[in-house]
Amino acid sequence: MESMVTYESDLNLEATKLRLGLPGIEEFEKQTLPNVRSNKRALLDMNQESGSKKSSDVSDVKKCDQEIAPAPKAQVVGWPPIRSYRKNCLQTKKTEAEAAGIYVKVSMDGAPYLRKIDLKVYKGYPELLKALEDMFKFTVGEYSEREGYNGSEYVPTYEDKDGDWMLVGDVPWDMFISSCKRLRIMKGSEARGLGCVV
């Protein structure tokens, strides 16, 4: 198992031997190790419809000797050969995500002061609502398109670019982030107007 692979030998038995580790690490110095298993069966398992990243499938692959964390790649200049325009697009998307977030004020009816949160941190409504619930110690009800939030006195709302007060959850998340100017957690009778069913 530890022997070197010599691909010059005729029979080349070493090469056809099933190995449980990654391909010849000793042979190729300066290699950054890939995130891919050499186990063929695992590959078929890994290609799910949702095109999930390989690193999340590590746990699916049994029998893997070594836990290979993705080596932080020392970037080789000009490699891989991707046009700089495309490269900048990829990086912008990442830095946009990392850059100054979208901070909005959050007020809660009855609370003595407001809070501020960064919307960019959340990937979607469930996380945002959970964060608000934790921050202000309340619970929202069950959301449905028809009835809004069902089962709680509290309703999360936001003010959009046009100055209207909207119910949180109606529009796609990306649209919400780009149009939300501030959040307000309404309570009680005022909330009813926006479709809260208590």
Next chain:
Amino acid sequence: MTFFPEEVLEHIFSFLPSHQHRNSISLVSKTWFKVERLSRHRVFVGNCYALTPQRLIARFPRVRALTLKGKPHVADFNSVSPHWGCFVFPWIVALAQNCPSLQEIKLKRMVVSDNSLDLLSRSFPNFNSLVLVGCNGFTTDGLAAIASNCRLLEVLDLQENEVQEGISQWLSCFPESCTSLVSLNFASLKGQVDLTALEKLVARCPNLRSLRLNRTVPLDMLQKILVRAPQLVDLGIGSYVQQTRSESYVKLCNSVLNCKSVQNLSGFWEVFPPCLPAIYPVCWNLTSLNLSYARGIRGLHLNRLIRQCQKLQRLWILDCIGDMGLEVVANTCKDLQELRVFPSDPYNAISSVTEGGLVAISIGCPKLHSLLYFCLQMTNAALITIAKNCPNFTYFRLCILNPKMPDHITLQPLDEGFGAIVQSCKKLRRLSLSGFLTDKVFLYIGMYAEQLEMLSVAFAGKGDKGMLYVLNGCRNLRKLEIRDSPFDDAALLADVVKYERMRFLWISSCEVTLGGCKALAKKVPMLNVEIINEEDQMEENPDDSMKVEKMYLYRTLDGPRKDAPDFVWAL
């Protein structure tokens, strides 16, 4: 034939399809040379430093359409400093003085300043087509000049340029009298455009066939545009985000139904995938689909979209499609000819496509002849299968993201796999290699790749014999780029005559020394040898044994260029 009057010769020559043909016939006799050069209206210059603008104009004074290519291919990947050269300004100046009937310009990888665009816009009254690909150096102010001054503009096509935001709202500069637009592509611009101006512009240009929007154009504007221009053949969608329950979305669905001519679809810079069904009606006729910037379309949504596109001939996609998605492509797109799979996360070496996906494509799409494929792993067996299934490759570019990766199952070098490709694909014109390779692959290339015109090599080879095999065997080789390979002075100097037939040779991070380059420069006075050394080592009076960082060799009629910056040393 030489007794024909010149008008007849000119008429006959007008049927020749390519500049290569015209180049050939111009060698027949002095008369033919003269007739040809005076009647050539479309001129292609593959390297802007191969000749001066003055020489071009002297030979082809009646040029009406000019294509100029600037920086070498590797410049696309940041291997060449932006100040290296290829400024278009001197060309525009010379053309403005001598060729007032210029109508079309296409520039690739050149530095284009706002001044150049401004001068261009004011110097040629019949100017109607500007195509810029991979250029930089200009802002939207330059575009404003084009929009304002080119009265007969038909084509403004901006592909993947680095454009800075200027002060002007360039799109609003198209005057009311401009009704001639046929093609407008601003998909790669980052800034906002005046949406009202856009809608009005589209409404008054009845010949508009191609429109590619950038990400700032929202979906409800797209809907209005489709109402105004149902005749579009080529559509690039900007932002595609809307609530599916909204009136806007319903209107969009209806507008799309009227667009029966769309054959090319691209864009989707922002997407809300549940809205995709609205465009399914155009997918049936699509021959070209570019989703390589559409990161929001994945998984089931992507597969469903692909299944609508049964007539697809060209597909550009991100690797998040995965092998499963490629199988959907293989089952659906039987007419597929060109496939490009781009990496969505190259720097973390994450990819969902493997050799399996490519094999599936080769089985399902036998007409495939052009491939660009980024992946993490490959095997010889897969390449051999692919070569057998698709013997018609003309372009084959495989990029394994990590350098020097062998066959991941047998751990062999990938020589046999690439060997199978060159042996099977007799029409192969362009090849890019990657993975772990020895000299054997170059032996195969030299033996079999007779039609090869361009070869890109990275992190390959074990000795220097490789290059000799290639240079001796590939008689049609015109462009060769080699990086990070054991290519040394002996190989460089072995057969210098070959270089005169090539457009360029690029070598970087190899074993070539300064002394070797100097020796080369002496042997080939007709060629420019440029050493690019951005580490400022030039000043120290370098030793001949110093390894050269980058060498660019190209043929030219006019000697070393005068605009080289300090870090470029012409030998």
